[in-house]
Ligand SMILES: [Zn+2]
């Protein structure tokens with residue numbers, strides 16, 4: 001295998017001390033972690049735009065898993081860092097590196113939501129989340145003190161679509177019959193068919209395969225994608241940025257699966273009556289548009305009982321999603337207390 005050519009990248013040296021500037025969450029500035037110097041990020045004129053699905057078909061594309069990693073050659077210490085990420089740090093001197101060159105076989109990010117929550121905000125959110133978990137082992141309560149909290153932009157696809165759905169089903173109407181002196185409910189079914197329409201805006205689908213799993217998908221409904229700014233590399237400095245692993249076609253299928261239950265609810269309302277059955281659904285998607293967004297997440301991975309657990313804190317809202325261990329001892333104790341209380345009540349009722 002040939003060595004990849006070095007990736008063009010940006011670093012933002014501090015004018016005062018020569019260290020490297022990093023994007024400071026919650027601001028629109030780069031700051032120097034050493035001397036505190038600040039540099040405002042000049043906003044771009046460019047707006048975030050949606051791209052049509054047809055445009056995607058015309059682009060040369062490769063399976064993201066087969067695209068070679070970036071090779072960052074540190075301008076400070078000359079060390080080589082090979083990385084799948086779009087922004088990373090030099091493995092030798094820790095200088096932030098931000099790609100300036102997107103592989104032509106990949107879709108480049110259209111926009112990003114800059115980090116609003118800084119590290120101490122993420123810690124605070126984590127602390128509250130941890131302390132409100134019932135039946136967690138005591139050692140878990142210290143998880144918010146872990147050093148491994150990592151600010152990472154995670155790639156997500158958003159899809160827009162106008163949908164028209166033809167359906168066939170049945171409308172049920174309840175009626176009551178008298179049986180053995182009791183009212184019993186029955187349902188009479190009538191054939192139903194029709195067409196419903198619904199427009200979708202920014203259905204968010206995670207584009208990473210090995211971070212967070214269901215928890216990342218859980219965050220998907222919380223993102224305010226309207227706060228996204230056009231992509232600007234400065235916002236990545238000092239933070240990690242994952243390249244996408246799930247391509248746009250797979251993401252479109254996932255987006256359609258998120259649209260399906262909404263359409264089913266529309267159909268049920270359209271059928272009306274007391275109960276509904278849906279037999280056939282045929283959806284057409286028009287004006288399909290997409291964009292690739294980088295969304296900010298504080299990632300925490302911790303080891304507990306030899307197993308690795310993951311917790312995510314939204315860098316936009318501070319909302320926490322993640323895995324937590326259960327304390328077998330505390331649960332057993334709570335069950336015992338409940339049993340004693342029940343036994344006590346039964347005893348009191350028995351002696352009355
Ligand atoms: Zn400085």
Ligand SMILES: [Zn+2]
Pocket residue numbers: 074075076077078079090091092093094095
């Ligand atoms: Zn370096």
